[in-house]
Amino acid sequence: MKRLSAVPSGEPIAISATLFVTYRRCPQQALARLRGVYPEPSRATFKGALAHRIFARHLTDGPIGEEGFNLVCRQETGANLSGQMAAAGLRKPSEFDAVVSEIADLYERFRRLPADGFTSAEVAFDHDVTDDIAVRGRIDAVFEGDAGARLVDWKTGSDLGHDVEAQLGFYAFTWSLENGSPPAETVAVSLATGERVASNPSADDVAAIEDEVASMVVALRSALEAETDLSRTAGPYCRWCPICPECSEGKAAVALLG
Ligand code: SF4
Known part of the structure; x- marks a missing residue:
């Protein structure tokens, strides 16, 4: 691994798949992440995180029965995701239960995948x-x-x-x-x-x-x-970009795509 280690030293940087994928889409949005501007947590991100906890639990501890499914989701949320749930604005039990029901559908499909x-x-x-x-x-x-x-x-x-x-x-x-x-x-x-x-x-x-x-x-x-900007590449993802309100390219894309 010589290429990355040959980059001249500079500001400490942590690279993730999210930063890499974001940079590929739009360099300016990736730069915004490094400046501390992130997309707001959403119901979809909370649902994805909880679903992945359920899949991991299935693989490590065994299948989760239908009767105990809601309880397991509550346990996983309490232990790992309560901050994410609050940030996503899910406050009512009925909102949580709706997410659990969607995850139960995904889990049924997940169970059919081979685990060899x-x-x-x-x-x-x-x-x-x-x-x-x-x-x-x-x-x-x-x-x-x-x-x-x-x-x-x-x-x-x-x-x-x-x-x-x-x-x-x-x-x-x-x-x-x-x-x-x-x-x-x-x-x-x-x-x-x-x-x-x-x-x-x-x-x-x-x-x-x-x-x-x-x-x-x-x-x-x-x-x-x-303290300069990078190029901006607009697309459907602009609607979720946290700097869209101040980005003319992003606003035009969102208006065009409806
Ligand atoms: S709104 Fe779109 S074009 Fe503008 S910075 Fe964000 S992702 Fe890039």
């Missing part, structure tokens, strides 16, 4: 590439097979999303940082539609992602240091 070779869920990684560059994140689950490790990302939104390939590429890169070689396979599965994207990343694929990450770090740092 499962080794660990919600695998956190925190790798200091240099004194001032860290790569951080979490992979939903890791499975081991004859060919090697398979990294799996479960999507709880309405579809796989447009950034799924970039996200899987980033996971392969982080896996390589920790393990010295790419995983055998990366997979994303939409629990809403059953859609699936898979890839067998090579060392060259990982090196290409690392080059992109290194260029991103240089661009973000230079904008932070010079």
Whole structure:
């Protein structure tokens, strides 16, 4: 891993899959994240986080019965997600129960997925590439097979999303940082539609992602240091961008898309 470690030193920076994917969409929005401006927590993000806790619990502790499902969701929320739930504005029991009901549907589909070779869920990684560059994140689950490790990302939104390939590429890169070689396979599965994207990343694929990450770090740092902006690339995601109200490109996109 020479390319990222060869980036000149500068402002300490922690790189995540979210920062990388955001930068690919719109460099200015990624810069805003580093300046501390994040999207507001939402019902969808809370639902996704709780669903992933349920999936991890299923894989580590076994299936969750229908009768105890609501209680398990309450336990997981109380232990790990109460702040996120409050920030998403879910205050009434009926609002929570509606989210639980949607998660129960996703869980029914999740239970039908094969779990052979499962080794660990919600695998956190925190790798200091240099004194001032860290790569951080979490992979939903890791499975081991004859060919090697398979990294799996479960999507709880309405579809796989447009950034799924970039996200899987980033996971392969982080896996390589920790393990010295790419995983055998990366997979994303939409629990809403059953859609699936898979890839067998090579060392060259990982090196290409690392080059992109290194260029991103240089661009973000230079904008932070010079207090300048980066390019803006508008799209449907502008409606969720926290700096959209002050971005003419984003406002035009939102108006056009309705
Ligand atoms: S509103 Fe759109 S174009 Fe403007 S910074 Fe945000 S993501 Fe970029």
